[in-house]
Amino acid sequence: MALLEVRGLHKVFGHGRSAVPAVRGVDLDIERGETLGLVGESGCGKTTLGRVVVGLQAPTEGEITFDGEVLDGKLSRPEYRKRVQMVFQHPAQSLNRRMRVNTTLSEPLRLLDVAAKDEIRGRVDQVLRLVGLGPDYLLRGPRQLSGGQQQRIAIARALMPDPDLVVLDEPTSSLDQSVRGRIIALLRSIQAERGVAYLFISHDLSTVRRIADRVAVMYLGRIVEVAPTERIFEDPQHPYTKALLSAVPSMDLDTRGTRIILEGETPSPSELPSGCSFQDRCPLVHERCRTEDPVLRPHGGDRMVECFAVTERAR
Amino acid sequence: MSYGGPVPPDYGDPHAPGERAEEYLAPEIAGEASALPLWRRKPLLVVGAVILGIYIVVAVLGPLFVGDPRVTDPANFYQGPSWDNLFGTDKFGRDVFARAVHAARLDITIGILIAFFAMVIGSAIGVVSGYFGGWVDEIVMRLTDVVLAFPGFVLALVLVAAIGNSIPNVVIAVTVAYIPYFIRLTRAQVLAERELEYVDGAKLAGNGPWRVAFRHVLPNSLGPSFVQAALVAGWAILTVAGLAFLGVGIRPPTAEWGVMVAEGAPDIITGQWWTALFPGGMIVAAAMAFQFIGDDLGADVL
Amino acid sequence: MSLLEVRDLTVGVERSPHTLLREVGFTVEPGEIVGLVGESGSGKTMASLAIMGLLPRGIELRAGSVTLDGRELVDPATGEIHRTANEMTMIFQHPRSALNPTMRAGRQIARVLELNQQMESREARDEAVGMLSRVGIPGAGRVARAYPHQLSGGMCQRVMIAMALACKPKVLIADEPTTALDVTIQAQIFDLINELVDETGTGVLFITHDLGAIAEMCDRVTVLYGGQVMERGTLRQVFTDPRHPYTTYLFDAVEREVDPRVEEKGVNFALQGCRFGHRCPYVHEACAEFPPLYPVGDGHVASCFLHGGTDGTS
Numbered sequence: 001m002a003l004l005e006v007r008g009l010h011k012v013f014g015h016g017r018s019a020v021p022a023v024r025g026v027d028l029d030i031e032r033g034e035t036l037g038l039v040g041e042s043g044c045g046k047t048t049l050g051r052v053v054v055g056l057q058a059p060t061e062g063e064i065t066f067d068g069e070v071l072d073g074k075l076s077r078p079e080y081r082k083r084v085q086m087v088f089q090h091p092a093q094s095l096n097r098r099m100r101v102n103t104t105l106s107e108p109l110r111l112l113d114v115a116a117k118d119e120i121r122g123r124v125d126q127v128l129r130l131v132g133l134g135p136d137y138l139l140r141g142p143r144q145l146s147g148g149q150q151q152r153i154a155i156a157r158a159l160m161p162d163p164d165l166v167v168l169d170e171p172t173s174s175l176d177q178s179v180r181g182r183i184i185a186l187l188r189s190i191q192a193e194r195g196v197a198y199l200f201i202s203h204d205l206s207t208v209r210r211i212a213d214r215v216a217v218m219y220l221g222r223i224v225e226v227a228p229t230e231r232i233f234e235d236p237q238h239p240y241t242k243a244l245l246s247a248v249p250s251m252d253l254d255t256r257g258t259r260i261i262l263e264g265e266t267p268s269p270s271e272l273p274s275g276c277s278f279q280d281r282c283p284l285v286h287e288r289c290r291t292e293d294p295v296l297r298p299h300g301g302d303r304m305v306e307c308f309a310v311t312e313r314a315r
Numbered sequence: 316m317s318y319g320g321p322v323p324p325d326y327g328d329p330h331a332p333g334e335r336a337e338e339y340l341a342p343e344i345a346g347e348a349s350a351l352p353l354w355r356r357k358p359l360l361v362v363g364a365v366i367l368g369i370y371i372v373v374a375v376l377g378p379l380f381v382g383d384p385r386v387t388d389p390a391n392f393y394q395g396p397s398w399d400n401l402f403g404t405d406k407f408g409r410d411v412f413a414r415a416v417h418a419a420r421l422d423i424t425i426g427i428l429i430a431f432f433a434m435v436i437g438s439a440i441g442v443v444s445g446y447f448g449g450w451v452d453e454i455v456m457r458l459t460d461v462v463l464a465f466p467g468f469v470l471a472l473v474l475v476a477a478i479g480n481s482i483p484n485v486v487i488a489v490t491v492a493y494i495p496y497f498i499r500l501t502r503a504q505v506l507a508e509r510e511l512e513y514v515d516g517a518k519l520a521g522n523g524p525w526r527v528a529f530r531h532v533l534p535n536s537l538g539p540s541f542v543q544a545a546l547v548a549g550w551a552i553l554t555v556a557g558l559a560f561l562g563v564g565i566r567p568p569t570a571e572w573g574v575m576v577a578e579g580a581p582d583i584i585t586g587q588w589w590t591a592l593f594p595g596g597m598i599v600a601a602a603m604a605f606q607f608i609g610d611d612l613g614a615d616v617l
Numbered sequence: 618m619s620l621l622e623v624r625d626l627t628v629g630v631e632r633s634p635h636t637l638l639r640e641v642g643f644t645v646e647p648g649e650i651v652g653l654v655g656e657s658g659s660g661k662t663m664a665s666l667a668i669m670g671l672l673p674r675g676i677e678l679r680a681g682s683v684t685l686d687g688r689e690l691v692d693p694a695t696g697e698i699h700r701t702a703n704e705m706t707m708i709f710q711h712p713r714s715a716l717n718p719t720m721r722a723g724r725q726i727a728r729v730l731e732l733n734q735q736m737e738s739r740e741a742r743d744e745a746v747g748m749l750s751r752v753g754i755p756g757a758g759r760v761a762r763a764y765p766h767q768l769s770g771g772m773c774q775r776v777m778i779a780m781a782l783a784c785k786p787k788v789l790i791a792d793e794p795t796t797a798l799d800v801t802i803q804a805q806i807f808d809l810i811n812e813l814v815d816e817t818g819t820g821v822l823f824i825t826h827d828l829g830a831i832a833e834m835c836d837r838v839t840v841l842y843g844g845q846v847m848e849r850g851t852l853r854q855v856f857t858d859p860r861h862p863y864t865t866y867l868f869d870a871v872e873r874e875v876d877p878r879v880e881e882k883g884v885n886f887a888l889q890g891c892r893f894g895h896r897c898p899y900v901h902e903a904c905a906e907f908p909p910l911y912p913v914g915d916g917h918v919a920s921c922f923l924h925g926g927t928d929g930t931s
Contacts, residue, residue, distance in 0.1 A: 041799035042770075056515055078521055086519055094512035098534045104520075111521030146883075157520065176657050177826055178870045203799065247804035249829030251868070253856055256833060259804045264755070265771055266799075 001068055002029040003164060003197055004053065004084075009062035011048050020270050022048040024221035026062075027296065030165065035191065035198040037212030037229065039205060039244070043266055045221040046201045050167045053199060054086045067164070078112050085158035089170035091150035095142040101153055102138040108160040123160065130193070131156045132186060148179035152186065159190065167199040172207055184210050205248050209233055217241045220269060220277040223296060227303030237305045239282050276307070284309040363607030370601055374423045377416035384414040384570040393587050403589035405579065414570040415594050421565075422552050422572050423601065425486055429555075430548035432490045437497025438533065438540050444498065445505030445536075446528040452502075459495040467492040468554055475564045485564035489554050493547050497540055504536035542612045549605030556598050572598045618687050619644035620820045621668075621705070621788045626681035628660075628667050628844070635886040637663050637676065638844040639907065645788060645820040650810075652835035652852070653824045656867075658884060660844035661824045665790045668822075669707055670698030686787060703733040703784035710793040712773035716765040722776045723749065723761025729783040748779040753809050771802035775809070782813065790822045795830070807834055828868065832856060840864050843884035843892030846910060850917030861919040863893045891920070899923055 006028040013020045022045045030036050038046045051057040053064070055075030064071045066084070074080055088094035095104060105124045109115045115123050125135055131152040142150055151171060158166050168187070172180040188211060191198065202208050208215060209229060216226040217238065225238040236242045246260040262281045273279060276289040288308050296306040305311055354361045388408030396403045402411035444455040462470065467489075474488035508514065509532055517531040552572075558564040559573030567574050572594040579591030621644065628638040638660045645651045655661045666672050668683050670690070683690040683698060685705060690698050709715045717725055726745035730736045736744065742761075749757035752775040765773055774794060781789055791810070795803035811834070814821055823834055831838055831852070838855045840848040840863065848861040859865050884892055890905040891897070897904070903922045910918040911925035 041801060051515075054519065056518060076518075081519055081521055086515070088512040088515065090512055094516050096513045096517065096531050096535070099531075107517075107522075108520040111526075154516070157516065160520075178656060181870060205800070243801055247800045249803070249807075249827065249833040251828050251832045251856065253832055253853065259808070259833075261804050261808050262801050265769055265802065 003032045003067060004028070004030040004199075005065040006053065007063045007065075009049070009052065009064070010060045011045070011052055011057065012060045018270070021221055021272075022269065023052065023059075026218075026221075026223055028216065028223065030197050030199060032164070033191065033195045033197050034213045035200055035211050037208035037215040038199060038201045038218060039203065039208055039215060040218035041203055041244070041266065043220070043269065044218040045269075046218050047169055049218070050086070050169050050199060050201045053165075054084050054167045055080055056086070081108075082112050082114060082161040083163050084165045084167070085161065085163040086167045086169065087151070087154050087158050087171045090174050091147050091154055092142060094154050095150060095157075097142050099141070100138070101140050101145075104153065105157055105160060108157060112161050114161045127156045127159050130159065130190060146179075147175050148182060151175060151183055155183075155186070155190070159194070159196070162194070163196060165197045165199065167201070169201045170203070171200075173202065173204060180207060187211060205233075205245065217244065220266065220272065222277065222306065223304075224278070224306045225303065226296070231303060237299060237303070237310050238307050239284050239309070240278055243281075282309075357611045359607040360611035363604045363611070366600060366604035367608065370419060370423050370604065373416055374420040378420055381413040381416045382410055384409060384417040385568060386410075393582075393590075395587075396589055402593040403587075405575075405590045406582065406587075411575070411590055411593055414575060415572070415597055417570040418572045418575060418594060419597065419601075421482075421570065422555065422598075425482070425555055426548040426552040426601070426605070429486055429490045429493065429551040430544045432486070433493040433547060434497050434540050434544045436490070437494040438501040438537060439529075440494070441498040441501025442505055442528050442533045442536065445502035446509055446532055447524070455498065455502075459498050462492070462495045465492075467550070468557060471554055471558060472561070472563055475558060480564055480566055482565055482569075485555055485558065488564075489551050489558075492554070493551065496543055496547065500539050500543055501533075501536050504539060505532055508532050508536050542609050545605050545609035545612060549602040549609070552598065552605070553602050618684075620647045620686060621645040621822070622682075622684045623664075623668060624682045624684075626664065626667060626683070627679040628663060628672065628676060628681075629679050630886075631675050631677050633887075636679070636844060637886060638667065639892075641681070641841070641844065641846050643839040643846070643849060645822055647787070647820050648814060648818040649837065650814060650821040650823050650835050652831040652838040653822060653841060654826065654828065654831050654838060654867075655841035656826055658843070659826075659841040661826075661841050662792055663844070664841070665707065665792050665822065665824055667698065669705065669790065670700040704786055705788040705790065706781040706784055706786040707790040707792065708774070708777045708781050708794050710796050712770055712777045712797070713765055713768075715777055716773055718765050720764075721761065722763055722765060722768065726761075726776070726780050726783050729780050733784045745779075745783070748783055749776070752776075752779045752782075752813075753805065770798050771805065774798060774802075774806055778806075778809065778813075782817070782819070785817070786819060788820045788822065790824065792824045793826070794823075796825065796827065803830075810834070840867065842867075843886070843888075845892040845907075846918075846920055847893065848917075848919045849910070850914060854914055854917040858914070858917075860913045860917070860924060861921050862897050862899050862923070864919075866893075866896070891922075 006026060009023055009026040010021065011023040013022055026049060038049065040046045048057065052059050058075065064075070066080070071080065102124060105127065106120050109120050109123055124138070128135065128137065133149065133152055137149070145153065172183050175183060184207060187198065190196065198211070200208060200212055212229045214226060215229050215232045216223050217232070217240065218224070219240050225232065225236070225241045232241065233245065236245050243260045243262045264281055267273070267277070267280065273290070275291050276282070276294050279285050279289045282289065286309070292308070294306045294308050296304045297311045299305045299311050386409060388404070391404050391408040392406050394400055394404045400410050400412060402415055405411055440455060444452045470492045471488045474491060475484055478484045478488065514527060514532060517527045522530065555564065556571070556573030556576070559566070559571050560577045562577065565571045565574060567578060575594035576591050576598070579594065582590045623644070624642045626638055626641040627636065629636040641660070641664055643651060643653065653661045653664065663676070667678055672678065678691070678697065681691065692699060716722070723742065723745045726748055727738065727741035730741040730744055731738060746757045746761050749760055754760050754772060754775055760768065760772065768776065795806050798806065807830070810821065813819065823831070825831060835852050837851050838849070839846055840855065840861065842863050847863040848855055848859065855864065859868060885895065888894070889907060891908050894900045894904040908920040908922050910920045913919050913924050
């Protein structure tokens with residue numbers, strides 16, 4: 001039984017004519033202690049999905065099961081907050097600039113009732129060490145920290161209640177290249193030590209590759225492909241996945257000029273055509289794609305793909 | 316990507332060209348580039364603070380050293396400024412300086428109190444209105460519209476007339492006139508702040524909505540309110556003095572600058588300029604001091 | 618004589634020993650894309666601002682020469698750069714904030730044409746729509762009438778490119794032009810830039826921290842760190858045979874497993890010697906002096922004493 005099971009998740013913002021369907025029917029599983037990478041470009045709904053999973057946003061439709069228990073309106077309760085946490089994209093912004101580190105870190109312990117008063121200091125020190133910082137940081141404010149240090153504090157804050165799952169929304173996108181590597185390494189060592197699962201959301205494929213066990217690719221609110229990390233990178237199946245991977249600039253000089261260039265731009269989520277949402281840009285498009293909605297199907301034993309051209313090819 | 320909400324400031328945004336050096340460079344270097352001392356960078360702030368400082372000293376300690384402002388000395392009336400009476404005496408022979416000093420205590424205190432209460436009440440309402448939105452916000456906004464439709468002075472005048480002349484009533488009336496400024500200011504800041512990630516972080520840390528609003532969002536939304544408070548303190552002194560001048564609110568024989576100007580105004584024609592000029596000058600200087608402070612108080616000092 | 622030649626560019630903070638750029642130099646030929654790569658704080662954006670005469674307040678040009686098509690841009694009397702509105706243009710990282718939010722897209726391009734090419738407004742309007750087409754925007758007429766906030770990031774960037782190219786510049790400086798865009802849109806923009814360079818022979822100075830983008834787009838590369846040119850050469854030279862310890866460090870950073878407990882040391886901008894000294898595995902006493910650029914290949918240079926110190930340390 002997976003730690004987190006998401007079935008038929010929908011999230012629509014607004015109503016009537018100005019309704020924007022950010023997530024359009026997503027099924028997802030995250031196992032204990034694993035890292036699921038969630039990739040996609042802007043507007044694909046990955047951030048929204050992350051926020052619904054962590055309980056900052058209520059789903060419009062669908063079912064979320066955590067540790068065997070079906071959650072229904074309980075996503076914003078302290079009990080859930082103790083077990084599912086989040087790290088955000090902009091480290092400086094995600095910390096209260098008027099609060100010192102020790103307050104920021106002790107707050108979850110006090111409010112979520114995780115530790116007794118005399119244990120708080122010890123726990124804070126412990127987690128601070130876990131993220132590679134010492135007690136000399138306790139009295140500092142966010143303005144006195146570098147980007148990487150701020151993000152470490154944000155990670156520490158998420159880890160304070162000892163959660164089972166941490167959703168990370170573009171945690172390294174705002175950081176320098178060299179700092180990125182350190183934070184990724186930090187996250188991996190924490191996972192090794194604490195066994196926490198990650199939902200790692202990012203548009204940066206190279207970063208995801210270094211930390212994820214499995215990768216799910218999202219396009220316009222739906223998951224189009226899910227597979228183990230190396231399988232996705234070495235042998236992408238869905239045409240969007242292929243274009244996405246091809247577009248990533250690589251330092252390998254021999255691949256210069258071999259990019260798959262997609263036509264046009266991502267359509268607006270409020271004006272989607274019937275059938276597959278990728279139809280206007282897909283090199284493999286045919287009749288069926290315009291009339292029928294494709295569904296995620298198992299393909300090749302270890303993955304799921306949502307594309308008629310791919311899954312029906314075997315026939 | 317926000318679906319229909321206001322766009323938050325982008326804190327993670329590096330390198331917008333053409334910005335000032337301080338915003339551009341790492342903190343260690345920025346410190347160098349803006350190495351000018353405070354009095355060079357913000358002269359008005361310093362001048363204002365010095366003047367206000369003098370006033371506060373006078374207000375706190377002055378009454379201990381000068382004579383009783385109510386003592387009359389009919390034999391000594393209408394004496395010009397001298398070493399015995401620095402500001403001269405008025406028509407009852409009272410020492411104008413002593414009265415002015417006691418009035419300083421009253422007016423400065425009132426000014427600061429009004430600004431303080433208006434800010435505290437106004438920003439609390441502003442936070443609730445801005446953070447929770449909905450029908451509460453609608454009602455609050457319409458009420459502030461109504462209050463702001465009246466010129467502040469007129470509103471205070473009407474309120475004092477309604478609730479009676481006394482010092483506490485004047486404070487209440489003028490405070491009410493200024494509360495809407497703080498509601499608007501705080502609310503505007505809150506609307507931007509509530510979209511920022513630390514608000515989500517606070518929710519995940521277990522803060523309920525009220526704690527998020529008051530413990531996290533409000534402190535970060537008060538910046539502009541402090542500036543406004545400085546200005547309001549100055550305006551409040553002018554308003555109170557103005558009301559007193561008209562005979563509303565604080566009345567003789569209380570030593571208050573506006574009262575003193577009202578009593579001294581007719582004296583100018585007969586040549587006794589000191590009875591009105593000194594208190595009037597003190598009003599002006601106090602108001603200016605607060606104005607200077609408010610004008611130059613920026614985000615980099617707070 | 619190169620199209621754009623920058624030599625010994627030295628930029629610092631006024632009234633302070635901090636030097637943000639130290640003897641920086643590179644060239645751009647017509648029809649060539651030259652990369653300027655470095656992490657944030659390396660000075661790469663500062664260099665582009667210096668060349669364009671857009672240095673922020675408090676930052677001054679201390680020395681150096683910038684010649685465009687043989688003409689010196691630095692005023693010997695004031696030490697300031699003459700702005701060169703239509704010969705050298707720039708596009709920025711955040712396209713939406715670089716466009717005027719109160720003006721329609723087509724009008725912004727048309728104004729550039731009116732001011733720089735002295736076109737009449739009717740002609741400028743038509744030409745603007747034409748330019749939007751050329752930069753790959755379908756439905757150019759409709760987009761011309763739109764405001765920037767109605768357009769996507771990719772579209773805005775194309776509009777900005779159209780504006781930059783409307784002046785028919787000799788040199789285009791692109792400062793992280795696609796960093797804020799999705800990767801599939803980035804691929805489209807790169808494709809567009811390549812096409813336009815082939816068509817117009819414009820020289821491009823491509824500034825970024827993304828090594829992959831450099832590999833994809835550039836013919837030659839200059840590596841910058843702490844305001845110091847670390848290495849310079851053709852793409853192949855620098856990428857397949859890096860000679861400066863910093864360059865190797867930069868390439869490794871992408872793949873390397875690092876000790877997560879160790880925080881990174883920043884650059885000391887008041888340092889007189891090599892700016893990488895405090896992190897360099899090969900550092901020694903000679904590095905306390907500012908290293909010149911030693912030749913390590915045909916047109917390939919590196920500023921490291923390992924390649925030509927006088928105390929025989931190569």
